[in-house]
Amino acid sequence: xxxxxxxxxxxxxxxxxxxxxxxxxxxxxxxxxxxxxxxxxxxxxxxxxxxxxxxxxxxxxxxxxxxxxxxxxxxxxxxxxxxxxxxxxxxxxxxxxxxxxxxxxxxxxxxxxxxxxxxxxxxxxxxxxxxxxxxxxxxxxxxxxxxxxxxxxxxxxxxxxxxxxxxxxxxxxxxxxxxxxxxxxxxxxxxxxxxxxxxxxxxxxxxxxxxxxxxxxxxxxxxxxxxxxxxxxxxxxxxxxxxxxxxxxxxxxxxxxxxxxxxxxxxxxxxxxxxxxxxxxxxxxxxxxxxxxxxxxxxxxxxxxxxxxxxxxxxxxxxxxxxxxxxxxxxxxxxxxxxxxxxxxxxxxxxxxxxxxxxxxxxxxxxxxxxxxxxxxxxxxxxxxxxxxxxxxxxxxxxxxxxxxxxxxxxxxxxxxxxxxxxxxxxxxxxxxxxxxxxxxxxxxxxxxxxxxxxxxxxxxx
Amino acid sequence: xxxxxxxxxxxxxxxxxxxxxxxxxxxxxxxxxxxxxxxxxxxxxxxxxxxxxxxxxxxxxxxxxxxxxxxxxxxxxxxxxxxxxxxxxxxxxxxxxxxxxxxxxxxxxxxxxxxxxxxxxxxxxxxxxxxxxxxxxxxxxxxxxxxxxxxxxxxxxxxxxxxxxxxxxxxxxxxxxxxxxxxxxxxxxxxxxxxxxxxxxxxxxxxxxxxxxxxxxxxxxxxxxxxxxxxxxxxxxxxxxxxxxxxxxxxxxxxxxxxxxxxxxxxxxxxxxxxxxxxxxxxxxxxxxxxxxxxxxxxxxxx
Numbered sequence: 001x002x003x004x005x006x007x008x009x010x011x012x013x014x015x016x017x018x019x020x021x022x023x024x025x026x027x028x029x030x031x032x033x034x035x036x037x038x039x040x041x042x043x044x045x046x047x048x049x050x051x052x053x054x055x056x057x058x059x060x061x062x063x064x065x066x067x068x069x070x071x072x073x074x075x076x077x078x079x080x081x082x083x084x085x086x087x088x089x090x091x092x093x094x095x096x097x098x099x100x101x102x103x104x105x106x107x108x109x110x111x112x113x114x115x116x117x118x119x120x121x122x123x124x125x126x127x128x129x130x131x132x133x134x135x136x137x138x139x140x141x142x143x144x145x146x147x148x149x150x151x152x153x154x155x156x157x158x159x160x161x162x163x164x165x166x167x168x169x170x171x172x173x174x175x176x177x178x179x180x181x182x183x184x185x186x187x188x189x190x191x192x193x194x195x196x197x198x199x200x201x202x203x204x205x206x207x208x209x210x211x212x213x214x215x216x217x218x219x220x221x222x223x224x225x226x227x228x229x230x231x232x233x234x235x236x237x238x239x240x241x242x243x244x245x246x247x248x249x250x251x252x253x254x255x256x257x258x259x260x261x262x263x264x265x266x267x268x269x270x271x272x273x274x275x276x277x278x279x280x281x282x283x284x285x286x287x288x289x290x291x292x293x294x295x296x297x298x299x300x301x302x303x304x305x306x307x308x309x310x311x312x313x314x315x316x317x318x319x320x321x322x323x324x325x326x327x328x329x330x331x332x333x334x335x336x337x338x339x340x341x342x343x344x345x346x347x348x349x350x351x352x353x354x355x356x357x358x359x360x361x362x363x364x365x366x367x368x369x370x371x372x373x374x375x376x377x378x379x380x381x382x383x384x385x386x387x388x389x390x391x392x393x394x395x396x397x398x399x400x401x402x403x404x405x406x407x408x409x410x411x412x413x414x415x416x417x418x419x420x421x422x423x424x425x426x427x428x429x430x431x432x433x434x435x436x437x438x439x440x441x442x443x444x445x446x447x448x449x450x451x452x453x454x455x456x457x458x459x460x461x462x
Numbered sequence: 463x464x465x466x467x468x469x470x471x472x473x474x475x476x477x478x479x480x481x482x483x484x485x486x487x488x489x490x491x492x493x494x495x496x497x498x499x500x501x502x503x504x505x506x507x508x509x510x511x512x513x514x515x516x517x518x519x520x521x522x523x524x525x526x527x528x529x530x531x532x533x534x535x536x537x538x539x540x541x542x543x544x545x546x547x548x549x550x551x552x553x554x555x556x557x558x559x560x561x562x563x564x565x566x567x568x569x570x571x572x573x574x575x576x577x578x579x580x581x582x583x584x585x586x587x588x589x590x591x592x593x594x595x596x597x598x599x600x601x602x603x604x605x606x607x608x609x610x611x612x613x614x615x616x617x618x619x620x621x622x623x624x625x626x627x628x629x630x631x632x633x634x635x636x637x638x639x640x641x642x643x644x645x646x647x648x649x650x651x652x653x654x655x656x657x658x659x660x661x662x663x664x665x666x667x668x669x670x671x672x673x674x675x676x677x678x679x680x681x682x683x684x685x686x687x688x689x690x691x692x693x694x695x696x697x698x699x700x701x702x703x704x705x706x707x708x709x710x711x712x713x714x715x716x717x718x719x720x721x722x723x724x725x726x727x728x729x730x731x732x733x734x735x736x737x738x739x740x741x742x743x744x745x746x747x748x749x750x751x752x753x754x755x756x757x758x759x760x761x762x763x764x765x
Contacts, residue, residue, distance in 0.1 A: 112520075119521075119524035125627050128625075129594060368520060381517065390513060392506070415473065419467045419470035420465045430759060
């Protein structure tokens with residue numbers, strides 16, 4: 001019976017367990033700040049006893065493996081909520097320029113220039129035959145038109161930027177997706193040969209989280225340890241080690257389209273969704289601005305045509321489109337070049353009423369307070385219509401900010417949950433170190449005693 | 463059991479510091495700009511209201527300027543009519559002098575010449591301008607109302623309508639001038655032909671009875687014109703009163719609008735300063751306590 005020799009086996013196993021414990025504690029300590037790292041613990045159990053019936057003896061400790069502490073449910077929730085935060089953040093960032101573009105506080109805004117333009121006709125009403133005052137009206141009209149165009153350009157640029165962000169994010173998604181596919185393969189190989197792929201899983205988890213933040217992907221793991229990443233409509237971005245290509249392109253009507261390997265795909269969360277949602281909000285703002293510009297031009301032109309200018313001719317259109325044949329919009333509105341060339345063609349008087357009549361100028365100036373103007377679905381004075389558009393933009397942004405704050409709180413709480421399960425605490429690792437070190441020392445001492453006993457027995461035979 | 467790991471502790475700390483800094487930042491913005499609403503998203507409904515209030519403010523300023531300009535032209539018209547009435551007075555005196563039986567032909571000739579002179583003065587008054595506007599041109603401003611060479615008012619001038627201007631919101635426009643037709647003309651013609659016929663009657667020595675009849679009739683017409691001028695001045699006066707009322711209302715609107723805008727937009731300075739200090743203290747407290755809190759772990763004490 002090799003009682004002495006089995007002591008050495010027990011001691012050897014104990015030493016190995018102690019070494020592993022120290023090494024795992026060291027691994028945890030080294031990765032205390034690594035994002036996505038799940039702390040590892042050594043799984044120990046008593047080794048199966050040997051011998052028969054009444055003389056069963058233990059054979060030391062058995063290392064069952066090193067396990068990472070992960071809560072899969074929390075990880076999934078973390079991915080989902082990160083996707084939502086990514087969407088809201090991207091939306092907020094893309095929409096922030098809108099309220100700056102529309103803001104009428106500064107002197108160059110559409111609101112204040114509209115006021116100045118309409119008031120210039122008030123001055124003309126008091127002095128209807130004045131040519132200099134007509135020149136002022138033309139200048140103020142040109143300033144208003146230029147403000148419309150500048151605001152339109154700023155909004156269009158913001159929209160283009162949003163689509164560009166979505167495109168860049170799609171490229172990033174493709175890069176990360178191929179990393180996930182590669183990790184799938186390596187994890188499959190490592191675990192297939194019985195190894196520990198915990199660090200690879202951690203890296204893959206972080207990459208998946210980043211993908212969720214960008215594209216709202218959903219991850220499912222199969223029995224082989226490979227992850228399938230699916231978009232909102234179920235199409236697979238990554239399946240095993242196959243990667244599909246995500247792209248954001250502009251369709252024929254200028255609207256952005258998401259495609260996966262060329263076929264239309266649906267993304268409902270993440271930064272890409274946020275940027276595209278922002279782009280379509282900006283589209284709506286552009287449309288409203290166009291409607292306002294068209295409505296202002298139409299009403300002014302209508303009133304202007306109801307009178308005669310200083311040359312005795314019927315009033316020509318005041319605002320025209322700089323693009324021949326296209327209807328007046330915020331992008332192309334300008335003061336008629338004929339009026340700019342000859343301000344005498346500005347109308348103040350009604351037909352046949354004589355140059356001293358200011359009734360047409362009066363009706364144009366009254367537009368400042370006239371509550372019956374319309375632009376699209378809105379009715380009211382032009383100032384209140386524009387104010388409503390401003391309020392919409394502000395409310396959108398304020399809304400998103402509120403939801404972002406809530407989302408931040410939700411995410412904090414889930415991250416805390418994840419940390420509880422998977423985070424490294426240096427205090428705990430220090431205790432583990434002490435534990436393993438003490439066990440190692442004790443095992444070493446045990447081995448020395450076992451060795452002395454063996455020596456004693458061997459020396460008996462001499 | 464609640465595990466607080468090192469990474470969760472760090473994350474919580476950075477979130478708290480960020481929140482405290484954001485509070486300080488917001489309070490300081492309000493102090494620096496004096497406004498509670500620095501962008502539409504600060505208060506969307508308030509921003510919409512501000513847009514409407516500013517438009518109203520603009521309208522008030524526009525009406526103010528029109529009221530001022532209209533007042534100027536009305537006063538010019540009134541002063542012109544004042545001079546006209548003095549001239550009519552002189553004409554009346556001259557005509558009655560000429561109508562006495564004791565007037566010699568030389569004296570009558572002298573009076574007729576003076577009447578011609580008065581005619582010229584009246585034509586000057588009729589064509590007076592204020593800025594680039596003919597005061598008595600009404601809505602017809604293409605040419606002077608009285609044509610010197612033809613010796614009569616132009617057809618356009620006699621056709622002209624009265625000019626008006628709106629001086630306050632939601633009220634009908636006020637009169638800004640009287641027409642030549644209303645002041646210098648009557649059913650039988652104009653003041654010029656009345657004076658001309660008086661002068662002709664004075665110069666005519668053939669039929670004293672007819673001359674006297676013509677002079678009497680001219681005198682009546684001059685009285686009639688004086689009456690018209692009074693009426694015109696009364697209308698100008700009532701227009702000026704409306705403008706004065708409008709100015710009072712515009713001033714009060716101006717004050718009310720400024721107050722309304724202030725109520726919506728302005729940040730309470732005292733409140734903002736207190737908020738800024740509170741936020742600053744909170745930030746400092748977070749920073750100080752987190753740096754002092756034991757960031758050491760068991761590892762520092764091993765070995």
